[in-house]
Amino acid sequence: MIEDAPMYLMSIKPKYAYRIFTNIKKFELRKWFGIKPEKGSIIVVYASGSVRAIIGEFKVGRIISGKPSHVWDKLSMIEETGVSEEDYRYIKGSKIAMALEVVDPKLYIKPITLDEIRSIIPGFMPPFSFRKLYVDEPLYELIIRKAREYLYVKTA
Template structure:
């Protein structure tokens, strides 16, 4: 348990289609857009672990949530579609019609030293299912403790080397 003024980092797992995950880690996609349906918004400064869905089916890396815009789809789209953000028309098709939407600025995208496949995760946590969109990982969550924290440690070690 952290003491006193030690910050508690919020960590989320988010499913992203492989082509968008690739664009995030290449640095060309600057915002990830989501419909807000029941789940709380991702706070600025949070860590977002990326599960690349589709044919990849692996936890591949993470990014830090920079600016987070929560608003109507029209307002989110007006901000996120600006030149250089890497957000295309398909993102508008995804969020239009929602009551609320969110744009998460992608900051410090980092690939893990190696991806962890869905099959590997299920060997550690039988029956684990990736989120349809995203979810917060609470302390004690097996995914956080047995998969994400070790991946983050190996990433920090690689960055120090």
């Protein structure tokens, strides 16, 4: 288990989240608002919308950042990004955008619903976009760490 890598909790619309976990979407596009994960960071995915659950995680590979047109141009040179015009429209109006390469996506065995989270952490609100996640905070300690244990079971 990679506990020393920086971690982030990211809200993603369900259709995009499931594209990540079915290995269709290889890059996640984001408007930049002051937080920039580094290569090797772990992104814990909260599927928003009708799902409303933490469903898995992935490691960040390459990071492309700059004006949205620059990010789009760089992505167009990469084969099979899984990113569409619809994704580009999301970042198009921002001053700075970034594309995070999705590496080794892992779907949790059981999604952790917002109701389950709130039963342990009353008043919990998922981030609008994403935020840093600390290993000593209750969300990680009481919920995510347990979900991750199933992913990293060592077999003999």
